[in-house]
Amino acid sequence: MKSFIHSLMAHVACITTALCMSAVMSATTVTYTADDNTIFSNPERGFITMLEKKLSTSSPYCVKGQESTLDAHISRDGISIVLVHYYLDNFRNTATLPDAILNAFDEDMQVLRNKGLKAILRFSYTNTTYEKSGVESAKDAPLEIAQSHISQYSSHWAANTDVIFVFQAGIVGAWGEWYYTDNYGNRQSTMNSSRRAVVDALLAAVPQNRMIQLRTPLFKKGYVGDSNPLTATEAFTGTARARLGQHNDAFLYDYDNMGTYSDTATEKPWLAQETLYVPIGGETDITDTTKAKRWATYEKTTAEMSRLHWTFIQSGYATQTTDMWRRNGTFDELNRRMGYRYQLQSATFGDQVAAGGKLSVNISLRNVGYAPLYNERHAYIVLKNGNKKYSVRLSSDPRRWLPNGALTTINEQITIPATIPSGTYELYLYMPDAYASLASDARYAIRFANTGVWDATTGMNNLGASVTVSGGQTPPEPEEGIVLPATLNKENVTAYSEDMTWYNTSYFDFGPEDGTNTSRWAEWEVTLRYPGEYIITENMATGGGTGHSWQLELLDANRTTVDEYTTAATWNEGSIAYEEHWDLTNVPTGNYILRVHNVMEWGQPKLQSLTLDYDGILPTDPEDIRLTNENDLSGQAFDLLGRPVDAGYNGIVIRGGKKYIQISR
DSSP: OHHHHHHHHHHHHHHHHHHHHHHHHOEEEEEOOBOOSOOOOOTTOEEEEEEEEEOBTTBOOSSTTOHHHHHHHHHHHOOOEEEEEEEOGGGTTOSSOOHHHHHHHHHHHHHHHHHTOEEEEEEESOSOOEEETTEEEOOOOOHHHHHHHHHHHHHHHHHTGGGEEEEEOOOSSGGGOSSSOSSSOTTOOSOOHHHHHHHHHHHHHSOTTSOEEESSHHHHHHHHTSOOOOOTTTTTSOSHHHHEEEEETTTTSTTTTTTTOSOHHHHHHHHHHHTTTSOEEEOOOOOOHHHHHHHSOHHHHHHHHHHHTEEEEESSSSHHHHHHHHHHTHHHHHHHHSSOOEEEEEEEEESEEETTSEEEEEEEEEEOSSSOOOSOOOOEEEEEETTEEEEEEOSSOGGGSOSTTEEEEEEEEEEOOTTOBSEEEEEEEEOOOSSHHHHTOGGGSOOOSBTTOEETTTTEEEEEEEEEEESOBOOOOOOOSEEESEEEEGGGOOEEOTTOEEOSSSOEEOOOTTOOOTTOEEEEEEEEOSOSEEEEEEEEOTTTOOSBOEEEEEEOTTOOEEEEEEOOOBOOOEEEEEEEEEEOTTSOSEEEEEEEEEOOSSSOOEEEEEEEEESSOOOOOGGGOOEEOGGGOOSOEEOTTSOEEOTTOOEEEEETTEEEEEOOO
């Protein structure tokens, strides 16, 4: 009898264990369809265009004013990076650059930010050569002047690192290509002390997380002092070896690419290893059609780019070559595969997880592009339920997802936020820009080359799976938008018309100069919690606030006008308060869109901010607001936007559906 009972109990235990394991191991596997044909833009890769300018105090911009050119290249070739080449000829004997030159650089970078682009930066002092003592040379700046200029630009580079992809050493010689030069050893192909000093200055001034491209392999080997290629261990460590890459401005030109290589048998294998961790790009310089047909065939071009892991090349220079590529299909192939091109293969995810628990994630992907990523960027698994999104960073480093079809497997246990509400969440793979200034801009997020995964609005890739979260918090529904009363400005704007122009970091321009600007508008998502009368104050930029009058419209979810207010016409500048009040007493509480547009046909109003102040004392409900201290706290508390807060938070919180003033003591 005991034997039978023991046998039965063992059998039940086996069944129980199997059921438990089944619950634990419950998972969903998804297989993805590769997209090998679609050409689309992705950050920091692909065909580029070049903007170049000889700077002067009266004409300090290289990018600003070229917006239409950028738009044309974005439309035609889907560019995401631009070679911005500044010529400082006018300052080669001037140690201190004018503020106008330095500040114009910031405005140039803002134009790129507005367009969803990044820069390859090069600075040099001449784009011509001349005969000196019977040989060809070029008038560049002495080392001391160049070092001073590099130092002055340093803070401006740091302030705009988010839209800088990579630097090119430049500075030395005609076109900054390190050959013809008055000051650094004319027509030399090796590193010397003055050239080393330029690299030293650039490594110190360029932000530590950005790389610098040198013109030939010999220059890097000469600087680091040996011929050892960069290894996976030293890659991305911030050393000089880890930060110095290559640009080849004579790609495919004859056997040695116009002197780029001194010994292809040793330098190309060295470069193939290097470019797994530092970028290479450039231009062809093949301006002869016959030579282009011989040197830049589809087979040679794609094989060389694949071998050496090319990330970018000029789309326009030389047109004898690039136009041939457009005709024979090379251009499209390069537009797909230059840089990285990620494809999901398959993925397996756990079906269920507890809030604060571990979710199993197993993803197989291939990088079918020619090159990897080079700048730091993180990959996230996003759990999305309606408007609720929770991101969990993966440990896998995308810079090490190797190219040319190499398979990468991500096998991780990710921790789900303990504060996530219970529910079923769709899963996404999200790779935004590493900088907070660009992280929410979908143009800077990475798209995967698969059918049906890309969401252009959010910049996320749909993984086609979901997970059910249990045991999570249930926070109050957050209020959407800016709670009135509030100040509305560029920093919190929700949307604006396509023809709206940003002139700097503080104001909207409702121009243009010829008037006829009533179509321009800006709008904010707002929450009206306190109906009543509001005082309107505008702050206009000095020097541009000519005639203006605004119409304010409160729109509901269907974009139907609920209420509107038109300000009086004025030609004043600075802070202007309107004595008449906007009466919103009878407007129901809730979420709205507040739209502002100019209603005068002439003038160039430049609006810095618009403030809506509540006229009176904001109402409170004593029954719903109570004083608490640490001893009174129980249960999860949330702020007025529905975000979890801890016991150290001071201010109004929601706990158990009621409002409290929480004061930590």
